Amino acid sequence: MTEIITIPAALLPRDGRFGSGPSKVSDAQLKALVDSQPGVLGTSHRQAPVKGLVRDVRAMLAELYALPEGYEVILGNGGSTMFWDAAAFSLVRERAQHCAFGEFGSKFAKATDLAPHLAASSIRTAPGGEAVLPEAEDGIDVYAWPHNETSTGVAVPVLRPAGIGDALTVVDATSAAGGIEVDIAQADVYYFAPQKSFASDGGLWFAIISPAAIARIEQIAASGRWIPESLSLKVALDNSRADQTLNTPAVATLVMMRAQLAWMLAGGGLGFAAGRSARSSGTLYDWAAGRDWAEAFVTDPGLRSPVVATIDLHPRVDSAELRRHLRAQGVVDIDPYRKLGRNQVRVGVYPAVDPEDVESLVQCMDYLVERLLT
Ligand SMILES: *Cc1c(COP(=O)(O)O)cnc(C)c1O
Numbered sequence: 001m002t003e004i005i006t007i008p009a010a011l012l013p014r015d016g017r018f019g020s021g022p023s024k025v026s027d028a029q030l031k032a033l034v035d036s037q038p039g040v041l042g043t044s045h046r047q048a049p050v051k052g053l054v055r056d057v058r059a060m061l062a063e064l065y066a067l068p069e070g071y072e073v074i075l076g077n078g079g080s081t082m083f084w085d086a087a088a089f090s091l092v093r094e095r096a097q098h099c100a101f102g103e104f105g106s107k108f109a110k111a112t113d114l115a116p117h118l119a120a121s122s123i124r125t126a127p128g129g130e131a132v133l134p135e136a137e138d139g140i141d142v143y144a145w146p147h148n149e150t151s152t153g154v155a156v157p158v159l160r161p162a163g164i165g166d167a168l169t170v171v172d173a174t175s176a177a178g179g180i181e182v183d184i185a186q187a188d189v190y191y192f193a194p195q196k197s198f199a200s201d202g203g204l205w206f207a208i209i210s211p212a213a214i215a216r217i218e219q220i221a222a223s224g225r226w227i228p229e230s231l232s233l234k235v236a237l238d239n240s241r242a243d244q245t246l247n248t249p250a251v252a253t254l255v256m257m258r259a260q261l262a263w264m265l266a267g268g269g270l271g272f273a274a275g276r277s278a279r280s281s282g283t284l285y286d287w288a289a290g291r292d293w294a295e296a297f298v299t300d301p302g303l304r305s306p307v308v309a310t311i312d313l314h315p316r317v318d319s320a321e322l323r324r325h326l327r328a329q330g331v332v333d334i335d336p337y338r339k340l341g342r343n344q345v346r347v348g349v350y351p352a353v354d355p356e357d358v359e360s361l362v363q364c365m366d367y368l369v370e371r372l373l374t
Contacts, residue, residue: 004328005371007364012329013357019333020150020308020348021175021196025256029199032259033252040255045248053254054243060261061206064270065184070211074233074240075204077249080104080174080193082231083205084111087142088118089225090217090233091170091189095119096142099134099156101126102149103339104172109144117225128152128340129298129310136163143169147176150196151337153310153346154303158186168213177206178260179277179307179350181270188213197273197307199352200256204249209237264351273351277307280349280358284309287362293317293369297344309347310336317369319343325368331361 017024033041040049058073067073076086088111098109100123113121122140126132131154134143143164148155155176160169168188176182177190178197184190191207194200209217214237221227221234229235230246239246264273285304288294293314298304313319323334323345336344345365349358 005325005368007325007329007367011360011363011367013331013354013360013364015354015357016326016329016331017333018331018347018349018353018358018361020346022202023196023199023348023350024352025199025201026260026263026352028263029256029259033255036255041251043251045245045251050251050254051243053251053258054240054245054249056258057254057261058240058243060258060265061208063265064178064261065182065190065208067208068185068210070214071184072209072214072237072240073206074209074236075206075249076236076239076245077204077247078230079202080172080191080205081107083191083207084108086231086233086236087144087170087189088112088115089227089231090220091142091168091213092118093141093216093220095121095139096144096170097122097124097134097137097140099124099126099132099145101131101152101154102128102146103151103337104174105146105149108172112142112144129154130300131156131303133157133159134161134169136161140164141167143167144172146172146174147182147190148173148180148305148307150175150308151340152297153305153308154298155180155305155307156303158182158190160186166212168210168216175307175350178264178270178273181274184208185210188216194253194257196348197277197350197352198257199260199350201250201253204253207233260352274306276351276353276355277349279355280353281306281309283355283358283362284311284347284349291366293373297342307348307350309349311345311347313343313345315343316373317343318372319345321372322365322368325372326364329364331364
């Protein structure tokens with residue numbers, strides 16, 4: 001291995017964290033943690049200070065998404081992965097349809113497909129870098145797809161398919177929420193976790209749910225189906241309405257999440273936050289288009305994610321070597337998704353990432369590639 005090529009300090013980003021999750025946590029969020037001491041951290045989640053924190057986060061999410069009448073924000077422990085299992089128990093009546101065009105969409109599809117109390121799922125697939133959309137099908141009561149497939153950098157519209165009757169649309173917004181605008185009325189369930197666009201730690205899940213989703217959750221809970229308590233969305237709904245969780249939540253994560261929501265709302269809301277990501281990802285896609293050794297992995301420009309940009313590199317440019325030089329200088333986590341196995345960089349540009357730091361990042365990559373290509 002060659003020695004590390006020193007990048008001039010003037011080219012380096014001020015903050016070199018470009019991970020797709022966990023992602024950059026801002027200084028303001030850390031300050032919020034310090035400021036919450038004493039009084040919140042290390043105190044009971046059944047008392048007013050932590051309940052107030054949960055209430056703030058729920059109310060701020062409702063404001064960020066300008067929730068339509070009857071929509072509610074619920075939360076629970078276990079992250080989005082746990083939510084998939086909860087959905088298999090509490091949202092799917094008999095059979096789900098999934099769009100699987102990457103790792104995360106495929107994992108949710110597997111969760112319902114293998115659930116013994118459900119019929120085998122209908123799974124629509126597309127290769128990595130492409131997408132497929134939900135389509136009305138007989139006997140389906142849940143249509144599930146990711147708003148943003150984080151493993152490939154593909155973002156698709158959130159649109160209720162025509163002709164689906166009272167079936168629910170259940171959208172994985174783990175990496176989209178907070179960074180991509182959406183017409184929330186198109187989703188019955190829009191769920192996510194705090195470690196992507198909300199720049200916090202993992203471990204919790206949040207879901208924005210429609211009146212139809214609430215009715216479904218209540219109907220299934222009353223049906224006599226065995227549901228583990230920790231995976232019951234009825235239990236989560238009841239607790240959330242009381243600004244509680246079934247069991248102890250990560251209080252520090254909630255403090256950081258509230259701080260990030262406050263920053264988004266102060267800046268102007270979802271349009272402001274999404275605008276930052278769009279600018280950052282635009283920098284990356286434009287940069288790739290201007291290099292003969294780089295190109296956007298997602299060939300259809302309309303599917304290119306505004307929050308996670310995947311850029312293929314020409315075989316002459318070794319992504320691992322490029323990333324080794326960057327990491328040694330504090331520019332980290334632009335690794336491609338493990339299982340995609342491409343010579344690629346994948347850059348998480350959630351709203352917390354400064355668009356100017358992305359301009360620095362591309363300059364750093366140019367600087368290194370000029371010297372690595374001999
Ligand atoms: C990160 C991610 C997940 C998994 O989230 P966890 O909270 O780690 O379970 C699921 N779906 C998408 C689209 C993601 O980006």
